[in-house]
Amino acid sequence: MFGSRTLLLTLVLSLVAGSAGRLDAQTPLREVIDGQVRAKWAAEKLTPAKPATDAEFLRRVTIDLVGSIPSYEETIAFLESKEPTKREKLVDRLLEDPRHAQQQADTWDMILFGRFPPGNDADKRLGFQAWLRTQFEKNVPYDELARTILKAEGLSTDGPAMYYVQYKNAPEDATESITQQFLGVQLQCARCHDHPFEEWKQLDFYGMAAFLARLEVVTLNRKGSGTESTFVIGEQEVGDIQFTGPAKDAVAGKKGEPVKPKFLHATALVEPAAKDGKPAKFSNTAPPPKPKFSRKDRLAEWIADPKNPYFTKAIVNRVWGQFMGKGISHPVDNLSPSNPPVMPELMETLAKELIVHKYDLKWLTREIVLSQAYQLSGAGDGEAMPRLYHHSRTRPLSAEELAECWRVASGWTPSGATAAKGAKSERFRPLESGYMLRFFGTPNSGAGDFQGGLQEHLYMNNGPLGSVIGGKGSLSEFVGTASKPVEDRVRRLYLQTLNRPPTAIETEKVSAYLKSGGPAADAVWALITSAEFRFNH
Amino acid sequence: MDQPDARARAGDRGNTMPPICNPTAHLSRRALMKGTLAAAGGVVMNWGGLTGTALGEEAKKERKHCILLWMNGGASQFETFDMKPGRPTGGPYRPISTNVNGIQICELMPKMAKQMDKVAVIRSMRTSQVDHPGGIYLMHTGYQPRGNIRYPEMGAVVAKYQGLGDSDLPNFVKISSNGDAGAGFLGPKYQPFGIGAEGGLPPFSTSQKPELDEKRRNDLRSFVDSQFVETSRSEVAKMHRESYEAARRLQKARQAFNIDAEWAKSKDLYGDSEFGRRCLMARRLVETGVAFVEVGQSSYDSHADNASWHRGLVPPMEHAWAGLLEDLKQRGLLDTTLVVWTGEIGRTPTINNRAGRDHYVRCWSTALAGCGIKGGQTYGESDENGAEVKTNPVTEGDFFATVYSALGINPKKENYAGIRPVPLANFGSNPVKELLD
């Protein structure tokens, strides 16, 4: 009948319209993402790259989720599988892999400390790193994670207290970092003067710094137990931050005015009147007592709150950037009006949904990597991190990822005594952590662009990579077995190192190389030091 | 770009690297076009960046170079450039006259006394980091150490703005010196290439493999990379490949660091000391196009026996410095090479009970010569005891602004640390106009 057909049509049309822009109970987030991204491409008249092949996807998502390339067996199994939902199953497997928790811990350790944490005490932080990994193993909701770090209770060797240790006696530095890392707000300019074009005034900066003014890093005397010192974060009952006006008017010895704590966009904190008195002397033998009123805890609660205007957007933007290259607002820690998101509706959607899903980062990760937007091919117009995601991003592997990928690609196996669990030296074995961190630890410039540089290649060319390649049962041994057909050896070589079969010309060239007596170890070397290996793309 | 034909011809000749005597003969355009500068191994040496196609452009633009003479530990201004004869702070050394009327320097520097027409001395340095780590950072970067920002060293800045993109040698070389700020937020491309105290190359700079094996595996790797670059066309893949090519060029160019043959001829000019050798290496590297070379001497930290320490350290230093200036002048390089002399701190006017001088930053001396600098002058004065700056104080920011300006680099240019723009020389600092040509 005419009436019912029209009704059906209308229903169908409205359903189609619904799934393109709105999330409802039936539409997974990934589809909403794809709808919005496609709309943007259309608006900008961009032609996206073709979808990623199985090989491209396998390698990319495995590195992103567990910090390693898949093994040869895993590669073969995935590429040969005919299962229609194999990609989804792969993602599920990787998210439950214990290495995912380590990968997340590494990522967040870099965000919270970087390679060169300020001060001299936070360089060794095995306790914090172990604690962080446990949080991700348990998939602790992100708001709880943030709050725990910012409340910094307990011993630094057990976890969160380590974060503030890098900002010992430097509440201003801590303020810059906390607002940047947890809120995506850049206040550092307002430290010295009212911001030239953003809304922040110096009093905004000092109002935030005031929350940390009473913090004191206390070193506890502990006997034995490893090479890490033990710290606790004490908070005094009294103390204020002094504000002396714009830096250019600064005069040595000028006393400042105390500034009361004030959340951004809010009025001053209501706190009980502080009794006059001198700060207490915290002893070194036991953790100091908690103050009756903790400004630090108030700050932690205000930050890690769905009602905070920046908190949720900052995290979804950061996680988006982790997998897609650029954040929806880029750089990921700059959510200012002068840096608007390229897809505002997407940002809103992600933020809203993360709250609904109670800050479950695993869930968000799953949705992002299963979107079509994530699964595009890397072959594009050359931009490493495309602004509108019309091809996949190319990012350098971290030093830790590189060491693990080299081990898996070469088929290296440990033998002999193992180093202390979690020690950096184990992460980079058989290579030395000192050189690895020095040459591969910070491959980008301060603006976040990849540079690499001479030292990387000198190390790869003349350094100890030979200790990773070679040995019993290694890939090099297999590739060098002259009794096996050369095409099989080349195929295995590519599948194990680059997780894809070789092209015809690659097979031809490398076969010729092996047949002319080229050492197999050098063939493995050539592949694992190539650009295709060094990046995730 | 590369010129395969020229390479092949040069390789056939089997030339070893010619001795560098006279730039006009060896660096002439014609000589290059003929490939007469080819080194063993068939790679055309990239002398000062005068490659085939870029020839005309490069010949026109004169790149600037910088040599930083780093007096680690803090040389005493009272035993070098700011003599206070007859004052209780003057110490036992006496001043001598120089080839500039009215300028006197320490008797320990008779050779530099004949070079003072080239040198501008700042006697009014006034900085704020009095300990070694802070002072070393300050006088390498021009900035106070700051928790959240990693400022780059002078060498990284000069490498970025005056370095040659595809040169055979790294653009920032550090010979036996201190300072670990490195390239900071400018990125790993500008990290220093560190030569050891006795001229040793840094770890991993030399291949362990026979030449043929190297070539074979390098060819294979280049092939692998070319496939990926073609398919992905990613800019970072290209960067990866370019850095790799640079590392390969370095393998062939590293004989530039071997100065034994030249040392035999230059020993008298530079003085028979390790510092003399390092300065010779610096001259040679600058001549081959390296933008920035830092040469260190250690250690001037004379908390005890200050007079003896300086008698040990200053004569070989000044001999080499004078030799360097003379050598650069004769080779026509002084106009395009800035020679900076500084340490991290100065030393106290008061002599302590160990006959030493301690750290002091309220008033101390540095010196500049060469490219962009008006020599033959002193800038700024200290008071009669050398305790405070009397006129024209110069901060570390001003010092760096002056150095960059002399090298034709605008000190207000900005780079990014995160989203934060950071000028090369600190906000509020200014180049000292009187020092600039």
Add this chain to the structure above:
Amino acid sequence: MPSFDPTKSKLVYQLTFGGSWPKAVAFLGDGQRLAAGNQFGQIYVWNLPAAPPAGAKPGGKDRMAPNLPPVRRLEGHVNEISQLAATPDGKLLISTSYDHSVRVWRTDGPAAGKAEAFLDGSTRQKAPGKQAAKTPEPSEGVMVETQTASDILAGHANWIFALGLSADGTRAITGDTSSNVIVWDIPGRKPIAKWAGYPWAWIVSASLAPDGQTALVSEYAYKRDDFDIPPPALKLWDVATATEKLDILKVQFPKLDPKIRTYGSSQAWRKFVADGLITTAFSPDGKLIAAGQGGETDTGKVHLFDAANGKLVRTISGHRYGVTSLLFSSDGKHLVSGGRDTQVRICQVADGKEVAVLNTPRGGQFKDWLSALAISPDQKRLAAADIAGIVHVWEFA
């Protein structure tokens, strides 16, 4: 043969000094006449009676012995006095200085004039061991006679660190920081031999054997870089021919090679030489050579060598930080050394046993120095120059 009992000493004088730290002292023939020189090039002379005059008081708080003003100032040098030595009859005083000159003074010579000398010891007392940044306020002046040198011996072109005399005082040896050594005939006031050590070296100490025929020369130079450390030398030379007789350091370190200047090679001799064997002496019988470790080394020791073959006989005396000056008693039984620990140590030569320590350490983490020692020919008085601007005089039983 005069001798003394080192265990029975008494501090008899603490003489305030004019100008900056005294760096050299010498008795002029007997224990009653003393000369001391400072960093400005002034040499003061005192007449010290056998017993301090009645009513003579110590020169300031923390002083324990009386002060007497000097009677004469010897003028002419324009830079630091490095060494003073008097001929045994006390008639001539020889001084060496950083002003490149050697001067000979007639100790009984006429005065050239009078001048007012300001002795600022009390000002320096406020900050012992440190030289005030501003000119100290003058305390009351004293009138002194002035005198100029009878002869100026030219020949050195750089700072003179080293001075030694033969036993009869007719020969002197001097050495400078350009590695030049000159042996002088003192009565004739002329050089009789010249030679040079390593081109980079400074002559930090030089002594003549009692008969004046053999010279001991100690060469040292501070590093040119942490990795460029020229080796030192300690050698015996024949004066008549100006040739090397025995390389004492090479006897201890056969691998010592002047061409090798690496940090690694310096480690071989560093503990033995410290910052130079900066004070040397022959024993009165000429059979032993003493050489003291200078600089800021942990324990300033004195090495005793056999003068015939250069072998190490023993190492004695444990100053905290380096030795600055040493001498043998005239009977050869004791070695007296002064150091950077503000103390004088007296040890037995035969077995190295320390039998007396004079003075107490003073200063912070790094102690104040005694810069020079002298003993009167009758062995009854010992003088030491102190960085605090005083000259101590002890008397032995």
